[in-house]
Amino acid sequence: PPDRPLSVTEWRKLKESLGNPVRFDIKMIHALFASGAELDIAKSLLTFATMETGTLSYELLLRYLSLCVSGGHDAEVFDVYDIMKGSFSSLETGASTLFIKSFSRTARWKEAVNLLQEVKKVFTPSSRNYGDIIAAAVLHGDMTTAWALYDELMEKGLSPHQETWDALFKGVKKTKEVEGLEEAMSQSEHQERLLGILLHMRNNQIYPQYSLASSIKTSFERLPGQKWTGSWTSATPKGLCRCCGSELESIQLTAEEYQQLKDRVMTDIIQGQDVFNKTTPEELEHFKAFVQRKPAFDVVVDGLNVANTNKDKSKLSLLAVVSELERQGLTVLVLGRKHMLRATRSWERHNMNLIQEKAHCFFTDDISEDDPFLLYATLHSGNHCRFVSRDLMRDHKACLPDGATRRLFFKWQRGHQLVVDGYVVADRRVRFQSILKYDTTIQTSGDSWHVPYDDTEDRSTYEVPQQWLCLTQKR
Secondary structure (H helix, E strand, C coil): CCCCCCCCHHHHHHHHHHHHCCCHHHHHHHHHHHEEECCHHHHHHHHHHHHCCCCCCCCHHHHHHHHHHHCCHHHHHHHHHHHHHHCCCCCCCCEEEEEEHHHHCCCHHHHHHHHHHHHHHHHCCCCHHHHHHHHHHHHCCCHHHHHHHHHHHHHHHCCCCHHHHHHEEEEEHHHHHHCCCCCCCCCCHHHHHHHHHHHHHHHHCCEEEEEHHHHHHHHHHHCCCCCEEEEEEEEEEEECCCCCCECCCEECCCHHHHHHHHHHHHHHHHHHHHHHHHHHHHHHHHHHHHHHCCCCCCCEEEHHHCCCCCCCCCCCHHHHHHHHHHHCCCCCCECCCEEHHHEEEEEEEEHHHHHHHHCCEEEEECCCCCCCCCHHHHHHCCCCCCCEEECCCHHHHHCCCCCHHHHHHHHHHHHEEEECCCCCCCCCCCEECCCCCCCHHHHHHHHEEEEEEEEECCCCCCCCCCCCEEEECCC
């Protein structure tokens, strides 16, 4: 693409020199966007397109709009908005999202609220759309609008971005700085709503990033007359906070919690409508009968998942894991698929025979998913039974009806999931990552909060953060 604005004649010459390609203007603005070109060059392309065809297409304006928004040229965005509103009866998702983002950064942010209302007539806005306007409302001290939009976002079942929570926690300090604005929402009401966010994160197994944890810390420390102090810390192996010494919640479920979780999983996941997308009623009944006949298991192994621990195709890791569990004197169930029984280079018959000698085995149809079987067998065996898998079963939390049950599901998972530590090497004992004694989740005792936060980008899903924010209140 050119490195300066061109005249209409120069654009025409460039187009001819390229053999008059179809959609020349669209291809050219793509190239300008990709190379991060100056806006004036794109403007000169628009002038050329107008002279050539007498009009500007929706697609070309949309590409130009992307260029304006990504470059922060908000005044230019307003002009494009006027042109597009005048020329086209409606705007699609792409344009609406860009306008909402741009308007939200300016004094005209309230127009983004109107745009959102328009969008809602046609489709559900994204959590990013809501987040942009919520951040703008907070910035301009209008907490009432910010929380109303947040409630709407949650009611639509969308997941807020961490930046949106960050804006709301930062909202505490902005309110004081906005002069002359009648603040309809009291400080205590705002604080209640923020605690609601922390409880939502607790129930849904969400860990704040460090930047959000910092905003949470500051928002507590700023509360007038409440004397909160925040510190960055970690937990001892026994589950004590290294900062305030208080005991973190145990990873163990009580007998009542375990029963409650088991009932819900059996009803909502194992017998839920959803499950038969993954298996057949006959196969599930066949499996239940199989489990009833067997002794209670100590460990249930997700065979395919464990076999794929090593990147090579040898599948030896499954035999190694089963051998280690047998050595520990445990009663083991291996869940596999029927194709594992067909002798191939990956699934050597000798190895599969050894596995069947060392463990109880159940092989499902190749189209079935293992999760419902894994959950059923592990929960049926009792609270002592653990399972081996690197999988995180995130899909299942959606089947569970309420936050409290979801929280118990994650807690059970963290306390019962064995993950192979590193790779499996021939002739070397298999090691499992140790299960912590305490629960890594946001928790409160009234005059203290403990918030585990993410300080790394590459944490595996089955790992939990090691760093904590400790918030204590001086009485």
